[in-house]
Structure formats: C-alpha cells, structure tokens
Amino acid sequence: MDPQVFIDIDLSQLRARVEQYHAEGWRFVNICGSTVPEGVELLFSFSKGEPFENLRLVVANGTHINSISDLYLNSFFCENETHDLFGITFDGIAIDFGGEFYTTSVPTPMNPASVQALEALANNTYGAADYGACPVPDTNPEEA
Secondary structure (H helix, E strand, C coil): CCCCEEEECCHHHHHHHHHHHHHCCCEEEEEEEEEECCEEEEEEEEECCCCEEEEEEEECCCCEEECCCCCCCCHHHHHHHHHHHHCCEEECCCCCCCCCCCCCCCCCCCCCCCHHHHHHHHCCCCCCHHHCCCCCCCCCCCCC
C-alpha cells in the first residue's frame, strides 16, 4: 500500500468524501493550498493509520466552500488560515476569525490574484507601508 494517495475531485464531491472519511473513522490532518493559474489548488488530507489520503481540487478565486468543521472541529484552524493566506472563503466555520486569523502586511499573501488582494490593489492598500504601497498616516508618533 502506498503511504500517501492523491485523489482528484471536484468541489461538488468534497462534502460527500469528507462525510465518508468521518463515518469510517479517519482523522482530519490538514488543508494545504497552492496558487495555480486557475485559482487555488487545495489538498484536504486525512489519515487512518498507515494510509494517508489527500483530496485534491482546484477552486477559482472568490470561491466559497462549505466548512467541514461540523465534522472535524480542528479544521477551523486550516479553514481560517486558507482564507487569510489564499482568499478562499469557508462558509459556516465553527470558529470563524473573520479574516483576522493572521495579521499580514498584504491581503492573501499566498494568492495575489484573490478577490481580497485585487480589491486592496484597486484601493492602493496592497503592500506594506515600508514599500510605499499602503497609505501611511500623516501623524507624528511623538504626538500620539
């Protein structure tokens, strides 16, 4: 048996596959993201002893995914992280940080083509103040 398996699925298949893993006693391990030309490639990883299975899917920027935290509470960490770093929204997260799980100098730093990053670019707020991209307040720190 291979120690790790990758299974390509569509977003429409995700919930049923996760429910199956849950019913069969698999544990949720991680969600890993990677920016690709089509949007974001996501790996939802599960383990049951030796086998380690990854559900691989690609979603377009701006996609909303139903949270799996009702089945695997610990997935809320990964769902919040994926939102903040890649701009993929998870609906119904058990513990939702509302985009403030991480403090980053740029929105969705792992996916500059995300909806959030493009809005920030249009508003000239994409980037750290050190690089001149964010508006810098006109206040003197000594006066504050």
